[in-house]
Amino acid sequence: MLRSGVALNAALLVIVVLCALSVVTSQHKARKLYVSLQQEKDSAQKIEVEWGQLQLEQSTLATLARIEKVAMRRLQMQLPKKEQVQYVRLDSTYRLKQ
Numbered sequence: 001m002l003r004s005g006v007a008l009n010a011a012l013l014v015i016v017v018l019c020a021l022s023v024v025t026s027q028h029k030a031r032k033l034y035v036s037l038q039q040e041k042d043s044a045q046k047i048e049v050e051w052g053q054l055q056l057e058q059s060t061l062a063t064l065a066r067i068e069k070v071a072m073r074r075l076q077m078q079l080p081k082k083e084q085v086q087y088v089r090l091d092s093t094y095r096l097k098q
Contacts, residue, residue, distance in 0.1 A: 071077040
């Protein structure tokens with residue numbers, strides 16, 4: 001009977017040690033996943049900040065004053081003079097086709 005008690009205690013000890021190791025392993029995995037999650041959240045936040053900056057830059061580049069300045073400098077475009085403007089009048093019987 002003494003031997004069966006020792007065997008039972010040894011088996012229970014092995015089970016307890018295995019359970020403890022599985023708890024430690026699962027906690028380690030959970031911590032690694034949490035660290036990875038935090039890194040991804042940081043990355044997402046940086047991307048959102050960059051997206052906001054790009055939208056701001058796009059709105060700045062698309063202003064009419066900047067477009068006019070680029071047209072004048074790079075493309076040598078200019079506003080027409082009064083003499084160069086021609087007005088076209090439509091006949092009152094003219095109708096747009098719908």
